[in-house]
Amino acid sequence: MKNKPLDFAQLYKPCNIENFHFKTTNELDDITISLGQDRAIDSIHFGLRIEQKGYNIFALAPSGTGKLTTIRQLLDHESKQLDIPSDWCYINNFSEPAKPHAVEFSAGKGEEFHQDMEQLIDELSVAIPAAFDGDEFRSKREEIEEQYRKMEIAEINLLRDEAFETDIILTETPTGYAFTPIDDKKEIINSEQFNKLDKSAQKKYQKDIISLQQRLQKLLRKFPVWRKETKRKMQALNREVAALAVNHSIDELKIKYAQHEKVLAYLNAVDADILEHVRDFIPHAEQSQPFMETMKEGNPFKRYQVNLIISNDNKKSAPVVYEDHPNFSNLLGRVDHQAFMGALTTNFTMIKPGAFHKANGGFLILDARKLLTQPYAWETLKRTLQSNEIRIESLERSLSLISTSSLEPEPIPLNFKVIIFGDRLIYYIMNQYDPEFQDLFKIAADFDDSVNRINAEEEYARLLATIARTEKLHPLNPQAVARVIEQSARLSGDAEKLSTHLRSIKDLLIESDYWAKFNGHDVIASSDVQQAIEKKVYRLDRIREKMYENIYRGTVLIDIENKVIGQINALSVLQLGEFSFGQPTRVTATTRLGNGKVIDIEKETELGGPIHSKGVLILSSLIASRYARKTPFSMSASLVFEQSYGQVEGDSASLAELCVILSSLAEIPLRQDLAITGSINQLAQVQPIGGVNEKIEGFFDVCVKQGLTGIQGVIIPASNIKYLMLRWDVVHAVKSGQFHVYAVETVDEALHLLTDIEPGVINDAGVYPEGSFNAEVDAQLKSFNRIKQALIETDKFKDG
Numbered sequence: 001m002k003n004k005p006l007d008f009a010q011l012y013k014p015c016n017i018e019n020f021h022f023k024t025t026n027e028l029d030d031i032t033i034s035l036g037q038d039r040a041i042d043s044i045h046f047g048l049r050i051e052q053k054g055y056n057i058f059a060l061a062p063s064g065t066g067k068l069t070t071i072r073q074l075l076d077h078e079s080k081q082l083d084i085p086s087d088w089c090y091i092n093n094f095s096e097p098a099k100p101h102a103v104e105f106s107a108g109k110g111e112e113f114h115q116d117m118e119q120l121i122d123e124l125s126v127a128i129p130a131a132f133d134g135d136e137f138r139s140k141r142e143e144i145e146e147q148y149r150k151m152e153i154a155e156i157n158l159l160r161d162e163a164f165e166t167d168i169i170l171t172e173t174p175t176g177y178a179f180t181p182i183d184d185k186k187e188i189i190n191s192e193q194f195n196k197l198d199k200s201a202q203k204k205y206q207k208d209i210i211s212l213q214q215r216l217q218k219l220l221r222k223f224p225v226w227r228k229e230t231k232r233k234m235q236a237l238n239r240e241v242a243a244l245a246v247n248h249s250i251d252e253l254k255i256k257y258a259q260h261e262k263v264l265a266y267l268n269a270v271d272a273d274i275l276e277h278v279r280d281f282i283p284h285a286e287q288s289q290p291f292m293e294t295m296k297e298g299n300p301f302k303r304y305q306v307n308l309i310i311s312n313d314n315k316k317s318a319p320v321v322y323e324d325h326p327n328f329s330n331l332l333g334r335v336d337h338q339a340f341m342g343a344l345t346t347n348f349t350m351i352k353p354g355a356f357h358k359a360n361g362g363f364l365i366l367d368a369r370k371l372l373t374q375p376y377a378w379e380t381l382k383r384t385l386q387s388n389e390i391r392i393e394s395l396e397r398s399l400s401l402i403s404t405s406s407l408e409p410e411p412i413p414l415n416f417k418v419i420i421f422g423d424r425l426i427y428y429i430m431n432q433y434d435p436e437f438q439d440l441f442k443i444a445a446d447f448d449d450s451v452n453r454i455n456a457e458e459e460y461a462r463l464l465a466t467i468a469r470t471e472k473l474h475p476l477n478p479q480a481v482a483r484v485i486e487q488s489a490r491l492s493g494d495a496e497k498l499s500t501h502l503r504s505i506k507d508l509l510i511e512s513d514y515w516a517k518f519n520g521h522d523v524i525a526s527s528d529v530q531q532a533i534e535k536k537v538y539r540l541d542r543i544r545e546k547m548y549e550n551i552y553r554g555t556v557l558i559d560i561e562n563k564v565i566g567q568i569n570a571l572s573v574l575q576l577g578e579f580s581f582g583q584p585t586r587v588t589a590t591t592r593l594g595n596g597k598v599i600d601i602e603k604e605t606e607l608g609g610p611i612h613s614k615g616v617l618i619l620s621s622l623i624a625s626r627y628a629r630k631t632p633f634s635m636s637a638s639l640v641f642e643q644s645y646g647q648v649e650g651d652s653a654s655l656a657e658l659c660v661i662l663s664s665l666a667e668i669p670l671r672q673d674l675a676i677t678g679s680i681n682q683l684a685q686v687q688p689i690g691g692v693n694e695k696i697e698g699f700f701d702v703c704v705k706q707g708l709t710g711i712q713g714v715i716i717p718a719s720n721i722k723y724l725m726l727r728w729d730v731v732h733a734v735k736s737g738q739f740h741v742y743a744v745e746t747v748d749e750a751l752h753l754l755t756d757i758e759p760g761v762i763n764d765a766g767v768y769p770e771g772s773f774n775a776e777v778d779a780q781l782k783s784f785n786r787i788k789q790a791l792i793e794t795d796k797f798k799d800g
Contacts, residue, residue: 002752005713005740011726013495015457015482024475024523025465034070035463036451036500041074047443048078048363048417054442056385058368058430059421061447064503067421068322068365070447075320075363075419082318085361087111088412090307090348094269100307100348102410103262107312113263114308116253121301123249124274131241140237148230155219159212166208170216177220179212181205238278246274270304302349309333309353310360318362323355326366327374331355331381333392335407351409356390359416368422368430381418385440388414450497453489460485460498467506468524473513479526484508487533490693490725504578508532540579547583552705556643558584559672560703560712566590566664568754569675570641570656571699571714573691582691582698584675586642587653589660593784594636596624598661601640602648609649615679618651619658622682622747627774627781630766634784637661651679652689655717658747659754666776670754674742675699676715684747688719693726700730700739708733713740715750748774 022028034041040059047057061067087110090100105113160170168179169188181189194202250271257263280300312319323330333354337344355364371377376395384390391411420441427444430437451460461481468475476484487508491499499505509524511532516524519531550556558569569584598620602608608616616639624633639657641648655678663670677695678686689695696714703712721743733739744750748759751773760772768775 002756003742003744003749005734005742006721006724008731008735010721011724011734011741012728012731013453013486013489013725015485017478017482019458020461020478020481022461022478024477025461025468025481026475028462028465030466030469031459031462032070032073034066034073035459036456036498037070037447040067040445040447041070043443043445044071044074044419045078047419047445048074053388054385054439056418056441057420057443057445058427058441059419059445059447060424060427061421062423062449062501064501065447065449066500066502067447069502071365071419071421072320072322075365076317079318079320079362080316082362084312084315085318085415086310087308087312088310088353088357088360089113090309090351090409091266092303092305092348094273094303097347098406099408100351100410101262101266102412103266104412105260107315110308111311111313113257114306114311116256117304117306120249120253121304124246124304125301127249128246128274128278131244132238141234144230144233144237148226151226152223155222159215159219162215163208163212166212168205168208168212170212177216179209179216181209235278239275243275246271273303302347305349307349307351309351310357312361319359320363320365321355321359322365324367324370325374326355326371326377328376328380328395329354331377332384332390333357335392335394335409346407348407348409351392351407354390354392356384356414356416357412360390360412361415362417364416364418366418366420368420368426371420372426382436382440384414385418386436387411390414448500450492450494450499453485453496453498456498457485460488464505464509467502467509468513471506471510471513473509474516474522474524476509476512476524477526480512480524480529483526483529484512486725487529493690493693494723495725496722511536537579540577541581543576544574544579544581544583548701548705551584551702557586558702559586560584560706561709562672563669564672565667565669566660567672568656568660568663568670569672569699570653571675571677571695572650572653573694573698580691580694582695584699584702585644585653587639587656587660588642589637589639589657589664591635591637591661591664593634593787596620596628596633597636598623599636599638601638602644607644607646607648609647611651612648612653615651615654616657618682619654619661619680622658622680622684623661625682626684627778631782632785632788633781634788635665635781637664650689652677652691654679655686655715655747655750659750662751662773662777663755665780666773667780668755668757668773668776671756673703673709673712674715674754675713676750676754678715678717678720678744678750680747686717686719686744686746686750688717688723692716692720692723696724696741697727697730700733703739704733708738710738711740713742715742715744715753718743718745 040061044057044059047055059067059071084107087105087107089103089105089110091103093099093101103110103113156170163170163179167182167184169182171178171180181194183189183193189197194205197205250267254264254267257267277300331354333356334352335346336350336352337346338350339345366381371381376398389411390413392407392409394406397406418441424446464476464481464484467473484505485498488499488505489495489497491501491504508529512524512529515531515535516528519525519528521528547556551558559567560569566589568587570587571582572585573580573582598616600608600613600616603613603616623635628634639661641653656676658680659670659676675695677689677692679689680686696716699712699714703709724741730739734741742753744753748761751757751759755773757773758769758771760768760774762768762774768778
C-alpha cells in the first residue's frame with residue numbers, strides 16, 4: 001500500500017499561547033540567561049569550588065550561545081563568597097636596583113602604605129632642603145670650611161715668614177707658588193741683578209730656595225689630606241642634619257609597620273639610603289657632578305616611591321577579569337621604558353600589571369581563539385599555571401633574543417582560577433595534541449545548543465522578557481512570544497527543541513522591535529516578528545534567488561513534471577554564512593553489463609567527499625545483496641550529480657542514488673514531480689538527514705516558481721518528521737492539497753511512490769511477484785548474467 005502524504009499538522013508544531021497568562025512580557029519576572037544549561041553550570045560550580053591545582057575550566061560552546069554571559073553571572077556570584085585578595089606593591093631594592101621587591105598587603109593596606117610613602121616623600125622634600133638651607137647648617141658648614149682655610153693660610157704664612165727672614169719672598173702665580181730673592185731694601189732681585197751677585201751669594205739664595213721649595217712641597221701634600229678630612233666632616237654634618245630631618249618622619253612609619261617585616265626592612269633601607277645619598281638632596285650643590293651622575297633622574301625622591309600595581313581598596317568581592325586582548329604583555333604585565341638623553345631607561349615605578357595580577361585571588365576569563373592567535377600567550381599561561389607564580393619579563397628576554405640588562409621584578413604568588421571558553425573543536429584539538437592541557441584544565445563545561453521544548457515554553461517566555469528589558473526593547477505580546485519560540489525551534493532544527501543560541505534570539509528581538517516602532521506598535525506583535533524574519537531572509541537570499549532563477553530559465557536542468565528513466569531530483573542544502581537554503585539537483589545513472597562496480601563520477605573527478613563515497617559503496621552493497629546474493633552481480637553503473645561543479649559531500653542523497661540506479665536497471669521511469677532525500681543502510685532502511693526543512697522548502701520554491709500542479713511533493717525519512725518546522729506558505733500549500741510531503745522508512749516505500757508500481761516482496765522460493773518493480777530489476781540482472789555467461793564461453797567478455 002502506497003504511503004499517504006503527511007498531514008499539515010505534522011509539518012509545523014505551533015506554540016500554544018493558552019499556556020501564557022500575561023498580556024505583555026513586562027508582567028514576567030527576569031530569569032537567568034543560562035536556560036537549559038544545567039550540566040554546564042554544575043561543571044562550572046564544581047571547577048570553581050574545588051581548590052586543588054589544575055582544576056581550571058574550559059567552557060565548550062559555539063559562539064553566540066550566551067556562555068560568556070553565563071560564566072560572568074556565575075563568577076560574579078561566586079566571587080562574593082571569597083575573601084578580598086591582597087594588595088601588591090613593588091618597591092626599590094637598594095642593594096640590587098634591577099630586582100625590585102614585591103610586597104603583599106591586606107586589601108586596602110597597600111593604598112595606605114602608598115599614601116604614607118607619598119606623604120613621607122612630601123615631608124622629606126621640604127624638610128631636607130630646609131634643613132640644609134638653615135642658618136645653623138650654614139654656620140657649621142662655614143665653620144668647618146673656615147677651619148680648613150685658617151689651617152692652610154697659617155701654614156702658608158709661616159712658610160712665608162721663614163722665607164722672608166732669608167731674604168726670599170713667597171708669591172702666588174696663576175700656576176701655583178714661587179720663591180723670589182730680595183735685596184737688603186726688600187726689593188725683588190731680577191735675573192740681571194741676580195747674575196751680578198757673587199757666586200757665594202747666588203749659591204746661598206739657591207740653597208735657601210731649594211730648601212723652601214721642598215718644605216712647600218711637603219706642605220702642599222698635606223692640603224689634600226686636610227681637604228678630605230674637611231669633606232668627611234662636611235659629610236658627617238650632612239648626615240647629621242639629614243638624620244634630624246628624616247628620623248622623626250620615618251620612625252613614625254617604622255612604629256606603624258613594626259609587624260610587617262618586609263616593610264620594616266624597607267624603611268630601614270630608605271633611612272640608610274637617604275643618609276648615604278644625602279648630597280642629592282642638598283639644594284644648589286656646589287660640587288660639579290660627573291657626566292653619568294647627570295644622567296640620573298632629576299627627582300631624588302623617586303627612588304622611595306611605591307609602585308602600587310594592584311589595589312583592592314573599596315572592593316566588595318574577589319576580582320572577575322575578562323581579558324579581551326590576551327597577548328603576552330597584557331597577560332603577564334610589562335616593564336615600560338622612557339627615552340632619556342638618547343638612551344632607554346627604566347625603573348621599578350614603570351612596572352605595569354597584567355591580567356594575571358588583576359585576577360589574582362579571583363577569576364580570569366579568556367577567549368580560547370583569541371588566546372591561541374596571540375604569539376606565546378598560550379605557552380605563557382601554561383608556564384604561569386605550572387610555576388604557580390607571576391614572573392614579569394619581556395617576550396624578547398624570555399625567548400633569549402636580547403642579552404641587555406633589564407629589571408627582574410620579584411615574582412608574585414599566583415592564586416586564581418582560569419575559565420577559557422571556545423568552540424568544541426578547539427577543546428578537542430587541544431585535548432588531543434597538547435599533553436599538558438589535561439593537567440591544567442581538568443573541567444569541561446559543555447554548553448548545550450538546545451533545550452527540550454516540552455514544559456520549557458513558559459521559561460523561554462521569561463527569557464525573552466529578560467532580554468527585552470536588558471536591551472531596552474518594547475515588550476512582547478503572547479502571540480509574538482509564540483512566534484519567537486516557533487522560530488527558535490526552527491533554528492534548533494528540531495520541532496521538539498528550542499535553540500539556546502542567544503545571539504540569534506536577541507538579534508531577532510532587536511529587529512522585531514525596530515519593525516514594531518516602524519509599524520507604530522506599542523508592543524512587539526507576531527506580525528513584527530514575522531516581518532523581521534522575512535526581511536532578514538530577503539537581505540541574505542540574493543544567491544538563492546539567482547540559483548532558482550537559473551532553474552526557472554532552464555539554465556540549470558530540473559524537471560518537475562514528467563517521468564524519466566535513470567533520472568531523479570535529489571535535494572541538498574547550501575550554507576552561506578548564517579543563511580542556509582535547499583535546492584534540487586538532478587542525479588542520473590546509467591547501467592550496463594559489467595562486473596558489479598558502481599562508478600561514482602564525483603569521486604573519480606575528486607569532487608566527492610569520503611562520506612558521499614561511503615554512501616555509494618553502501619548502496620552498491622545493498623543492490624548486490626538483495627538481487628545477486630546467489631548469482632554473479634553482472635551489472636556496472638555510473639552515477640553523477642548533473643551540473644555540479646563543486647564538492648559533493650554527505651550521504652543524504654544515497655536513497656536518491658539507489659532509486660535512480662534501480663530505475664535505469666529496470667528501465668522504469670521515476671516521477672520528476674517528487675524530490676527525495678535520505679540516507680540508507682545495507683538493510684534498505686532509510687535514515688534521517690540534516691536540513692530537512694530547507695530541502696523541502698527549496699523544492700517547494702522551485703515548484704511555486706514554475707506553477708504548482710497539486711501532485712508535486714518531497715519524500716523524506718520518517719525519522720525526520722519530528723524535525724519539521726516548515727514555513728507557513730508550505731504548510732498552507734500542503735493543507736490545501738497543492739503540495740505533499742511523504743515520509744518513508746524503507747527503500748521499497750520510496751520506490752513505490754516514485755514509480756507507482758508495487759515494489760514486491762520476495763517469496764520463499766526467491767522469486768518476486770510478477771510485474772513488481774523488484775521483479776523487473778531481478779529479470780534484468782538475470783539477463784545480464786546470461787549475456788555475460790555467453791560472452792565468457794566465447795572468450796569475448798571483458799570486465800568493465
